[in-house]
Amino acid sequence: MNHLLLAPLLIPLAAGALLLIAERTSLRLRRSVSLIALAILLDVSLQLVALAGQGEIQVYLVGDWPAPFGIVLVLDRLAALLVALTSVLALATMAYALQGGDRDGPLFHALFQFQLLGLNGAFLTGDLFNLFVFFEILLIASYGLLLHGGGRQRTRAGLHYVVLNLIGSSLFLIAIGILYAVTGTLNMADLGRVLATLDPADAALAEAGALLLLGVFALKAAVLPLHFWLPHAYGHAAAPVAALFAIMTKVGVYAIVRVFGLFGHGDGPLAGVAGPWLAGAALATMAAGTVGAMASRDLRQKVAYLVMVSVGTLLIAVGLDSTAGLTGALFYLVHTTLVTGALFLLADLIAHGRPRAALISSDDERPAGSGPLAVLFFIAAIAVVGMPPLSGLIGKLLILDAARTTPWAPWIWTTVLLSGLLILVSMTRAGSDLFWRGGVSESCKAPAPRRLVPALLLLAASPALVIFGGPMSEFARATAVQTRDTAGYIEAVLGEAPASARIPREVP
Amino acid sequence: MELLLAIAIGVLVAGGLYLVLRAQTFSVVLGLVLLSYATNLFLFASGGLARNRPALIAAGPPYTDPLPQALVLTAIVIGFAMTAFVVVLALRARAELGSEHVDETGATLDDESPDDADKEEDR
Numbered sequence: 001m002n003h004l005l006l007a008p009l010l011i012p013l014a015a016g017a018l019l020l021i022a023e024r025t026s027l028r029l030r031r032s033v034s035l036i037a038l039a040i041l042l043d044v045s046l047q048l049v050a051l052a053g054q055g056e057i058q059v060y061l062v063g064d065w066p067a068p069f070g071i072v073l074v075l076d077r078l079a080a081l082l083v084a085l086t087s088v089l090a091l092a093t094m095a096y097a098l099q100g101g102d103r104d105g106p107l108f109h110a111l112f113q114f115q116l117l118g119l120n121g122a123f124l125t126g127d128l129f130n131l132f133v134f135f136e137i138l139l140i141a142s143y144g145l146l147l148h149g150g151g152r153q154r155t156r157a158g159l160h161y162v163v164l165n166l167i168g169s170s171l172f173l174i175a176i177g178i179l180y181a182v183t184g185t186l187n188m189a190d191l192g193r194v195l196a197t198l199d200p201a202d203a204a205l206a207e208a209g210a211l212l213l214l215g216v217f218a219l220k221a222a223v224l225p226l227h228f229w230l231p232h233a234y235g236h237a238a239a240p241v242a243a244l245f246a247i248m249t250k251v252g253v254y255a256i257v258r259v260f261g262l263f264g265h266g267d268g269p270l271a272g273v274a275g276p277w278l279a280g281a282a283l284a285t286m287a288a289g290t291v292g293a294m295a296s297r298d299l300r301q302k303v304a305y306l307v308m309v310s311v312g313t314l315l316i317a318v319g320l321d322s323t324a325g326l327t328g329a330l331f332y333l334v335h336t337t338l339v340t341g342a343l344f345l346l347a348d349l350i351a352h353g354r355p356r357a358a359l360i361s362s363d364d365e366r367p368a369g370s371g372p373l374a375v376l377f378f379i380a381a382i383a384v385v386g387m388p389p390l391s392g393l394i395g396k397l398l399i400l401d402a403a404r405t406t407p408w409a410p411w412i413w414t415t416v417l418l419s420g421l422l423i424l425v426s427m428t429r430a431g432s433d434l435f436w437r438g439g440v441s442e443s444c445k446a447p448a449p450r451r452l453v454p455a456l457l458l459l460a461a462s463p464a465l466v467i468f469g470g471p472m473s474e475f476a477r478a479t480a481v482q483t484r485d486t487a488g489y490i491e492a493v494l495g496e497a498p499a500s501a502r503i504p505r506e507v508p
Numbered sequence: 509m510e511l512l513l514a515i516a517i518g519v520l521v522a523g524g525l526y527l528v529l530r531a532q533t534f535s536v537v538l539g540l541v542l543l544s545y546a547t548n549l550f551l552f553a554s555g556g557l558a559r560n561r562p563a564l565i566a567a568g569p570p571y572t573d574p575l576p577q578a579l580v581l582t583a584i585v586i587g588f589a590m591t592a593f594v595v596v597l598a599l600r601a602r603a604e605l606g607s608e609h610v611d612e613t614g615a616t617l618d619d620e621s622p623d624d625a626d627k628e629e630d631r
Contacts, residue, residue: 129579129582133582133586136586136590140589140590140593143593143597147597152604152605155597155600155601155604155605156601156605156611158597159533159597159598159601159610160610162593162594162597163528163536163540163594163610166540166543166544166590166594167528167540167543169586169590170540170543170544170546170547173547173548173550173551173583174547174550174551176551176554176579177547177550177551177553177554177576177579178554180554180555180575180576180579181553181554181555181556186575
């Protein structure tokens, strides 16, 4: 057992608790605690990537209870990749928040750390109920963060977000109850093993539980009929918060990949239960997100819809249920998380000094010295659309290539390419309205170049993903192979556990 | 007993859903509370219903599954915290938006965003 697996949970937990106690101390102190914790977290998560990169799945038994009974943390390549992605995004958004956004509320830093605790926990846990608990932690922190800075728009968006997610939590618990009643276990590896040899008489009940779970994860990921909360919540959140939330929808995608991958273990009765729903919903999500992005007149809202498009793209690739599809999804996931995070920061910078904030209109004068900002927006737009030479292209190519031989190919190719074209048009229009047409206002100045650094760092990931495209796609492929090897996952977690390791149930 | 519990859960869910679909924040909060009660009962039932049996395996053969009870306990704690939060949020929405309607935009809300941005800049 490697105790390092616990570190991504303990560091934000300790820092968050400390920041709660230190609520009334100087801002300087709180900022240093927060930054130090994030730096250590980044270091630890890179070590975890190296550890997982050796190819062996690491399992941490909390309290040393044997696997199906106690809580387990599981570190494979997928978990390590997402934990590292989270800490990179968190560090950049925190760097942006330190420019003044964190002054708006006393508990920003503490909530930020608890948000990271929930995210890391959700990625690392190997237990379904534990996944629920970490979802709740990340949600309650996100409720607080969403309201950060106050304002009526945020309160209203926050109310919708909270109510929807509370209903989602109830459904999650009901799904857990059904699955526990059918299988007698909540350890994800054990669930996979039991479901593979499920009595056909119980299959319908298990399927109901699994599909309820899919609904809950789809709500988190903002898949089509369950997406209405996203544009408002993301569009009105403070910029660093919205940028951090870029990873939140990916938690839903991750949960679908992990949980439904294990449900399909050994071609049991639940194999492929999510497939027919995912493909159609993903295409529809992408289409709706594209239309929304084109229709938005507010830049922040436009970026929020782009998050939805990226979720659609990811789920299309996941729905292919193949190693090649998952490879493309993982590559695209890293790209889209960092680039949409950068776009949220840029949208906030662009809004500064404009008479109507982030409203896209050529009637408004742009602040003097908007040049560097325009260049960054141009690069981000190219990356998010998926034009050469940036990383969006490679991600989309991998996904399109994986879809080529499937029956869904014509639909997927048409939707992905058309959506790319329409977003290109929409981003071009936004860029020319914001930076080209309209006059220059001499009275207000664009943000100083040093304020662009966090967004620049996030954007730098896009060319980096192209330059190191070989190793990166190789890592994504190895991750996809390992994630789809459910037998290896189950063996790593359960080891030689006896097959009948559950409480015999007595029917009264 | 199963039938009684099933009916109780069903009534709670029906009431909860009806209230959640109302447009007033207070009803929505009450609906969420009812839904979480129903969920807790449902979780409790997922281990099978048994009377007069300890949730301790060491005590001997007649025992009941202890795990759902632990799950319910956790769910109650989390549900309580979430309810407290949503009550505070609903109060704040009532104060800021001047109405209990869940879709209340506030009279001057549409003009608010530029002011918001200015405010942020001043800080």
